[in-house]
Amino acid sequence: MNSKPFAQGNFFIGCNYWASNAGMHMWHEWDEQCVEKDFARLAENKIDTLRIFPLWSDFQPLSMHYACNGVEREIRMGEKLLPFTEAGRAGVDETMVQRFQTFCDLAEKYHLKLIVGLLTGWMSGRLFVPPLLEGKNVLSDPMAMKWEIKFVRYMVKRFREHPAIIAWDLGNECNCMGQFSITEDMYVWCATISMAIRCEDPVRPIVSGMHGLNPNGPRQRMQDQGEFLDILTTHPYPLFTAHCNTDPMNRMKSALHAAAESTYYADIGGIPCFAEELGVLGPMMIADELACDYINACLFTLLAHNCRGLMWWCANEQIELTDSPYDWNSVERELGLFYADGSKKPVLGTLTRFAEFVEALPIASLPRPITDAVCILTRGQDAWAVAYGSFILAKKAGMTLRFAWADEEIPEASAYLLPSMTGDGALSRHLCCELLERAKQGAKLYLSIGAALLSPFSSFTGLRVLTRATRPVAHTAMLRGEAFAVTSPCDFVMESVGAEVLCADETGAPLFAKNAYGKGTVYTMIAPIENTTAVEPDMTDSATTPPLHWFYEEMNLRALARAASVDLPTVGITEHIADENTHILVLVNYEPFAQKATLTLQEGWHIDAVYSVHSNVTNKSNTLSFPHNEGAVVILKR
Numbered sequence: 001m002n003s004k005p006f007a008q009g010n011f012f013i014g015c016n017y018w019a020s021n022a023g024m025h026m027w028h029e030w031d032e033q034c035v036e037k038d039f040a041r042l043a044e045n046k047i048d049t050l051r052i053f054p055l056w057s058d059f060q061p062l063s064m065h066y067a068c069n070g071v072e073r074e075i076r077m078g079e080k081l082l083p084f085t086e087a088g089r090a091g092v093d094e095t096m097v098q099r100f101q102t103f104c105d106l107a108e109k110y111h112l113k114l115i116v117g118l119l120t121g122w123m124s125g126r127l128f129v130p131p132l133l134e135g136k137n138v139l140s141d142p143m144a145m146k147w148e149i150k151f152v153r154y155m156v157k158r159f160r161e162h163p164a165i166i167a168w169d170l171g172n173e174c175n176c177m178g179q180f181s182i183t184e185d186m187y188v189w190c191a192t193i194s195m196a197i198r199c200e201d202p203v204r205p206i207v208s209g210m211h212g213l214n215p216n217g218p219r220q221r222m223q224d225q226g227e228f229l230d231i232l233t234t235h236p237y238p239l240f241t242a243h244c245n246t247d248p249m250n251r252m253k254s255a256l257h258a259a260a261e262s263t264y265y266a267d268i269g270g271i272p273c274f275a276e277e278l279g280v281l282g283p284m285m286i287a288d289e290l291a292c293d294y295i296n297a298c299l300f301t302l303l304a305h306n307c308r309g310l311m312w313w314c315a316n317e318q319i320e321l322t323d324s325p326y327d328w329n330s331v332e333r334e335l336g337l338f339y340a341d342g343s344k345k346p347v348l349g350t351l352t353r354f355a356e357f358v359e360a361l362p363i364a365s366l367p368r369p370i371t372d373a374v375c376i377l378t379r380g381q382d383a384w385a386v387a388y389g390s391f392i393l394a395k396k397a398g399m400t401l402r403f404a405w406a407d408e409e410i411p412e413a414s415a416y417l418l419p420s421m422t423g424d425g426a427l428s429r430h431l432c433c434e435l436l437e438r439a440k441q442g443a444k445l446y447l448s449i450g451a452a453l454l455s456p457f458s459s460f461t462g463l464r465v466l467t468r469a470t471r472p473v474a475h476t477a478m479l480r481g482e483a484f485a486v487t488s489p490c491d492f493v494m495e496s497v498g499a500e501v502l503c504a505d506e507t508g509a510p511l512f513a514k515n516a517y518g519k520g521t522v523y524t525m526i527a528p529i530e531n532t533t534a535v536e537p538d539m540t541d542s543a544t545t546p547p548l549h550w551f552y553e554e555m556n557l558r559a560l561a562r563a564a565s566v567d568l569p570t571v572g573i574t575e576h577i578a579d580e581n582t583h584i585l586v587l588v589n590y591e592p593f594a595q596k597a598t599l600t601l602q603e604g605w606h607i608d609a610v611y612s613v614h615s616n617v618t619n620k621s622n623t624l625s626f627p628h629n630e631g632a633v634v635i636l637k638r
Contacts, residue, residue, distance in 0.1 A: 005049070005113060005166045006205060006231055006272060009365020011302070012309035013355040014049030014113075015042070015337060016277060020316035024123050025323055027058040030099050036106050041338070042315060043110040045348055046355035050112055051276065051311055052103070053120040053172060055128050059096045060151045062132035075132060090154035091130075091147055097158065107164040114164045117209055118152050119171030119193065124332045126325040127177065139178040139189045149196045156200040168197050169209040169276075173235070175220050183217040187224045194228040205230035209276065215268050215383055215405040222269035223405065231308075232265045233276035234258065239285065239331070243385050243534045249286045250629060252540035252570055252590035253392060255297035260391035262307040264384065267403035268377075274308035280347075282334035290592075292350040293629035296613070297588055299354045300631030304574040304586035305400075306368050312337060312351060357613045361633060366584065369574035372399040372559045373415035373444075376431075378406040380423030381450070382531065389530035390419045392540060396549035396569035399558060406431055415444040415557040420528035422450035422489075429455075436460055440518030444557055450528035451490040461524045462499030462515030468492050475505040475527065477512070477546075479554070484546035486511060488527040499524070502554060512551055523555050540590070542570060563605045563636055571597040571626065582608075585634040589626035598623045601636070608637040 005012065019026035021034040042050070067073040075082065075091070082088040087097060107114050121129040121138060129138055130147070138144040159165055170193055171177075180186050194206050206229045213222040213232070222232055236258040238244040247253040258275045266273035278298065280291045295312075302310055317336035318326050326332050337348040375390045377383045387403055394401045401417070404410050406428070416435055421427060427447075432454075439445045439460070447454075447461075451470060458464050473491040476483055479502075486505075494510050503512035515522045529548045533539045539548070549569055558565070563583045566573045570591050576584040583605070589595050599607070599622045610619050610632055617632040618625045624632065 006274070006308050007365065008272075008306070009363075009367060010308060011358050011366070012049050013047060013351050013358075014051065014115075014309065015047050015312040016314040017050040017052050018314060018316065018318070020338070020342075023316075023318045023321050023323070023326060024053070024055060024128070027055055027096055027099060032102060032106070035103060038315060039106055039110040039112060041342075043112060045337075045344070046352045047315075047337070048111065048113060048355070049115065049166075049309070049311065050107065050315075051115040051117060051169065053117045053123065054096070054100055054155065055123070056119055056121040056151070056171075057128040057130050059093055059100075059155075060091045060130050060147065061093055062091045062130045062147065064132050087154060090150040092151060092154050100159070104159065104162045104164045108162070112164065113166045115167045115169050115207055116155075116159070116165055117169040117172045118155060118197070119148055119174055119177075121171065122173050122176040124325045125329045129177070137178040137180075139174070139180050140185050145189070145192060148193065152193055152196040153200050156197050160201040160204070165204065167205045167207050167231070168201065169207040170194070170229075171209050173209065173211055175210050175212060183221060183224070186220040190220065190225055191228050207231045207276070208233045211235035211277075213265060213269075215377060216379060222265045223408070226269035226271045230271060232269045232271055232273035234261045234265055234273060235277040236261045236275055237277070237279065237281060239281055242382075243388060246537035247540070248592075249280060249294040250290050250297075250592045252395075255294060255588075255590050255629070256301060256392055256395060256572075257388070258298050258310070259301040259305040259307055260388050261384070262302065263305050263391070263401075264387045264403050266307075268405050272306070272308050275302055275310045277313040278310055279313040279335050281331045284330075288346050291347050293592060295347055295350050296354070297590055297629045297631065299350075300586060300588045301572065303358070303366065304369060304572070304588070306366070312347070353613050357611070361611060363578070363584065363633075366586075367576040367578060369400045369576050369586075370559050370561050371402045371413065373401055373417050373446075373557045374404050374411050374413040375401045375417040375419060376404050376406050376410060378418065378421055378426045380426050381420055385534040386420045386528075386530050389532065389534035390417060392533050393530060393549045393552050395572045396540065397552035398565050398569075398573050399552060400574050410434065412438075413443065414559065415555075416446070418445070418447040419530040420448050420450050421452040421454070422528070424453045426452045427454055432456070436517065439520035439522060442519040444521050444523065444555060445517070446523040446525070446555060446557075448525035448528055448530060449490070449492070450488065450531060458497055460515065460517050460522050461513070462497055462522070463494045463510055463513055463524055464497045466493045466495055475511055477503050477505060479503045479512075479547075479550055482547070486527045486529065486546065486548070487532055492526050494526060503551075512554070514555075525551055540570065563602045563638070565600045566597050567600070568595060568597045571595060581638050583636040585636060586631065587624065587626075587634060588631040589629060592628045594625065594627050596623055596625050599634075604638040605636050606638070607634060609635040611635075
């Protein structure tokens with residue numbers, strides 16, 4: 001695979017790093033031998049990329065000295081005057097800089113690549129801002145911004161030639177360092193810091209380092225970061241992400257989370273994204289041996305969806321450390337790839353084997369997956385919930401989605417989804433007209449409705465509203481000879497005025513219908529099935545939940561370029577075009593038990609080779625046998 005960091009088709013394995021002896025207090029409790037020992041064992045286990053943190057309060061330890069009546073007199077570094085040096089003018093402690101130089105040199109010695117989280121003033125539940133800036137909103141206060149710019153420019157200029165450093169990260173989850181009243185506050189901060197980096201280093205990519213982004217605010221928007229940065233990041237911990245802690249971690253919904261969120265960020269932000277922090281938050285979440293199954297499925301899914309890499313949180317256990325935040329927060333103590341005694345956790349073996357697997361693949365780089373439809377997210381909805389639910393349903397239907405935000409340019413496609421719309425402003429007139437024009441030319445258009453008010457409606461759906469009541473309702477749907485529940489927060493009763501009813505409720509009223517529109521087709525679902533899929537537990541368990549993905553299958557949105565399909569909804573598939581005679585499949589068994597999945601191939605195509613981490617996925621007559629939570633890369637030829 002391509003060895004260039006963040007390159008299209010590349011996939012790297014790394015981890016976030018704090019020293020095993022002191023955690024985030026490593027800089028003032030500096031132990032060079034400990035760091036070198038940590039690096040040696042990480043490199044030995046194929047962890048080749050580290051995200052590192054020059055802790056802000058250690059590196060720029062400024063404080064204000066006050067005179068009579070609290071008048072501000074002078075900024076010093078503790079009791080010391082700021083020296084008349086480049087570091088002194090930036091308020092940077094030169095002892096820390098020398099330790100950082102040694103750190104980077106050791107990384108180079110062990111062939112480790114470094115992503116430097118510059119403004120790390122927030123870490124694991126505690127603020128670490130310089131004493132000078134305590135109590136200030138460091139995302140908007142002018143004094144804070146001044147010293148942040150000085151710090152960033154100094155560090156980037158000082159280390160921009162170091163060969164171990166491959167990227168600059170704004171800092172760890174900087175949107176947690178302070179409050180901002182409007183989205184534009186964070187926009188200005190992000191622009192300021194990224195331009196300070198660019199001023200000193202126009203070459204290395206700038207990485208976000210943030211989480212909790214949203215296309216419509218109020219936190220930082222991924223589109224705004226896409227203007228200034230090169231790489232977006234997700235920190236997809238199920239416990240801390242809405243709708244993602246409902247299912248066991250070794251089940252399909254949890255395994256899809258990291259790739260779904262990273263794809264959502266990348267598509268709407270317009271730049272690549274990778275999972276910068278991922279972990280299980282300790283043995284109270286999942287047993288160590290089962291964490292391996294979870295991360296294995298995550299790795300294959302991130303690889304399949306062009307998500308560039310995964311970095312585990314973090315290198316070492318901190319269970320024996322007594323300082324805050326380790327004293328405060330139990331989820332910060334047992335996160336390492338190594339136990340406190342230095343022995344390996346099982347998950348480290350999984351990461352090592354996957355790194356070796358990717359390195360050995362006979363593929364220069366994995367092309368982007370074929371996209372079947374563009375999923376358009378709209379105002380008024382929980383955009384992340386709808387994106388997540390759409391991603392899950394599409395995956396179960398054997399499809400791959402691309403996301404778009406309704407207020408921005410919509411990519412050309414053969415199919416468009418407007419899922420789980422709600423509210424009066426869900427669909428603007430101009431977007432409706434644009435999509436209907438594309439439908440006239442032959443595109444398929446799908447919309448599902450929560451409590452939406454749409455105008456027009458009947459003219460393109462072929463349905464007419466008889467009554468509406470804002471109250472939760474559970475319809476009984478009949479599809480493929482099976483009855484199952486479909487829920488909605490709004491009780492619509494409709495009739496067909498030209499649409500073909502594909503699925504009716506227990507009263508005979510339409511639930512799912514299609515309507516010819518020019519050369520294309522409009523599908524309408526009278527329930528927000530995507531939102532339901534994201535919010536409710538166990539929605540990927542085929543044995544106990546309604547088969548809502550059948551509605552996606554009924555529309556037949558799969559791209560004509562595809563050469564293969566798979567028969568099990570819990571075996572995911574993406575297809576990648578290497579050349580006209582070679583396609584690559586990435587398949588993942590999302591169940592915690594073994595499954596056999598049969599591929600249906602277009603005429604002229606055959607399986608040329610199957611690659612898996614343990615070489616334990618077998619093929620017989622296009623039926624692949626998967627162990628639990630295992631994936632495979634399949635080469636098709638014709």
